[in-house]
Amino acid sequence: MSDPILTHTENGVLRVTINRPEKKNALTVAMYAALADALRHAETDPSIRAILLHGAGDAFTAGNDLMDFAANPPSDGSSPVFQFLTAISTATKPVIAAVHGPAIGIGTTLLLHCDLVYATPDARLQMPFVTLGLCPEAASSYLLPLVVGPQRAAELLLLGDPFSGEQAHAWGLVNELLTEGDLLNRAMAQAEAIAARPPASIRLTKQFLRRPNAEVVQATIRDEAEAFLERLQSPEAAEAFTAFFEKRAPDFSQFD
Numbered sequence: 001m002s003d004p005i006l007t008h009t010e011n012g013v014l015r016v017t018i019n020r021p022e023k024k025n026a027l028t029v030a031m032y033a034a035l036a037d038a039l040r041h042a043e044t045d046p047s048i049r050a051i052l053l054h055g056a057g058d059a060f061t062a063g064n065d066l067m068d069f070a071a072n073p074p075s076d077g078s079s080p081v082f083q084f085l086t087a088i089s090t091a092t093k094p095v096i097a098a099v100h101g102p103a104i105g106i107g108t109t110l111l112l113h114c115d116l117v118y119a120t121p122d123a124r125l126q127m128p129f130v131t132l133g134l135c136p137e138a139a140s141s142y143l144l145p146l147v148v149g150p151q152r153a154a155e156l157l158l159l160g161d162p163f164s165g166e167q168a169h170a171w172g173l174v175n176e177l178l179t180e181g182d183l184l185n186r187a188m189a190q191a192e193a194i195a196a197r198p199p200a201s202i203r204l205t206k207q208f209l210r211r212p213n214a215e216v217v218q219a220t221i222r223d224e225a226e227a228f229l230e231r232l233q234s235p236e237a238a239e240a241f242t243a244f245f246e247k248r249a250p251d252f253s254q255f256d
Helices: 029-044 066-071 080-089 106-113 140-148 150-159 165-170 180-195 199-232 235-245
Strands: 005-010 013-018 050-055 095-099 102-104 116-119 124-126
Touching: 005 029, 013 029, 013 180, 029 050, 029 080, 050 180, 066 235, 080 106, 080 199, 095 106, 095 180, 102 106, 106 124, 106 140, 116 165, 116 180, 124 165, 140 150, 140 199, 199 235
Parallel strands: 013 050, 050 095, 095 116, 102 124
Antiparallel strands: 005 013
C-alpha cells in the first residue's frame, strides 16, 4: 500500500500529494501528522522555496475520514489536525494548492492559508461544519468574510452547501480556473516560478502580505479549536454523526 501522504522535491518545490484516492483522499489522524511534518520540514530545508499541495485520483480531499475522526477525535491543541493548521497558517514559504473534485471541510478552509489557489471549474468545495453539529475551523470564520464578503461567508458557513470551483473563482478564493489536464502543470509551473525568485524577498513579501492579520488568525484558530472540541462532545454532534453512519437525515428538532 502506498503512503497516504507523498512528498517529492523538484526545482525548489516540495510537492505534497494527498494519496488516498480510494477514499477520496479523506484525512486520518496519521495523515494530518504527516502533512504537519512535511510543512515543518519545508521550513527548515533551504533547498525548498515553495510548497505545492494536491490530491491523487479524482479528489483534492473529502475532508476528515469520519470513521477515523470518531474513533480518534482531537483532544487538545497538540492533536495532529491542529498541528497541521498551525504549520500551514504560519508557513513562511509560499503554499500553492491545485484543487479538483471534492474539497470538503478542511479541504476548503486550508485554501484560506494558501498564497495561490488553482482549481477546475467543477471542483466541489464545501464547509459542512454546522450540519455536523460543529463550528468553523482554521480561522475560516475570520478569513472567509475577508475573501468572499460577510453575507456570502455566512451563507457558506451557516448552510454548509457545496459550491463550485467556478463560483470560488468568481468570489476571489481561486486565482485561476483550469482543465483537469492542465491543473497540476500550471500550479507546478507557478510554484517553480516562485522558487526561482530571490528566496529572502519572497519570504519577506509573504510576511508583509500576511502580517496585518497574523495575530488575529492565530487567536481565531485557537478560539475555534476550543469551541470545536466542545462541540464534538455535544448532543447535536452526536446526532449528526449517528445519522451519518446510519445513512439518514439528522433530526435537530429536539435541541434548543
